[in-house]
Amino acid sequence: MMHPPSETLLAHASGHLDRALRVVLEAHLDHCAACRAEVAAVSAPGGWALGALPRLPAPDALWTKLAARLDSAPAADPIPASVPLPLAARRELVPGGRVRWWRPLLRGARLAVLDRDDERGVALAVAHMPGGRVFPRHRHLGFEHAVVLAGGYEDERGAFVAGDFAIYEPGSEHGPHTLDGDDCWILFRLEGRVRFRGWRGALQRLIA
Numbered sequence: 001m002m003h004p005p006s007e008t009l010l011a012h013a014s015g016h017l018d019r020a021l022r023v024v025l026e027a028h029l030d031h032c033a034a035c036r037a038e039v040a041a042v043s044a045p046g047g048w049a050l051g052a053l054p055r056l057p058a059p060d061a062l063w064t065k066l067a068a069r070l071d072s073a074p075a076a077d078p079i080p081a082s083v084p085l086p087l088a089a090r091r092e093l094v095p096g097g098r099v100r101w102w103r104p105l106l107r108g109a110r111l112a113v114l115d116r117d118d119e120r121g122v123a124l125a126v127a128h129m130p131g132g133r134v135f136p137r138h139r140h141l142g143f144e145h146a147v148v149l150a151g152g153y154e155d156e157r158g159a160f161v162a163g164d165f166a167i168y169e170p171g172s173e174h175g176p177h178t179l180d181g182d183d184c185w186i187l188f189r190l191e192g193r194v195r196f197r198g199w200r201g202a203l204q205r206l207i208a
């Protein structure tokens with residue numbers, strides 16, 4: 001299995017990842033006992049340190065806020081159950097409206113943005129594609145962090161199947177195709193834009 005780097009696991013344990021990356025990482029952790037153990041190991045010293053702190057009464061405002069949250073009706077999970085997104089990853093998402101699927105000019109493919117941070121230019125999205133299909137070749141202008149939720153795909157770096165964590169650096173380019181057989185589901189966090197090659201690139205420039 002392809003794992004996230006240790007520094008990403010440490011940043012997760014210490015609460016330093018943005019929401020999109022937390023969701024992607026939780027999706028990997030659901031598949032990977034080794035990384036779950038590593039997160040638990042790096043979290044333990046922080047827990048002991050917190051436990052050793054002198055106990056202070058919680059501010060009144062905290063109880064008011066908690067009570068308000070408990071009073072409000074629980075928001076419905078906006079992501080359909082048919083999306084193979086693990087529960088821990090769903091929990092990280094802010095409940096929003098209905099998921100809107102966008103169908104690019106590809107047979108049977110669909111994409112939905114689950115979370116967006118316009119200030120930082122970060123988007124979290126899920127893609128669904130039948131097996132044995134080619135995704136257009138493209139170049140990443142920023143980082144992409146991705147986890148395969150189901151099925152798999154292959155590109156110049158090899159084959160990625162359920163649970164695999166992939167990082168594409170800014171400037172990297174690839175032409176993935178989904179593996180034959182099961183439908184492929186990918187959860188990914190994008191920083192910045194993606195440039196398509198070929199006629200789709202020309203179309204993108206025309207629209208932009």
Ligand SMILES: [Zn+2]
Pocket residue numbers: 001002003004028032034035036
């Ligand atoms: Zn792992």
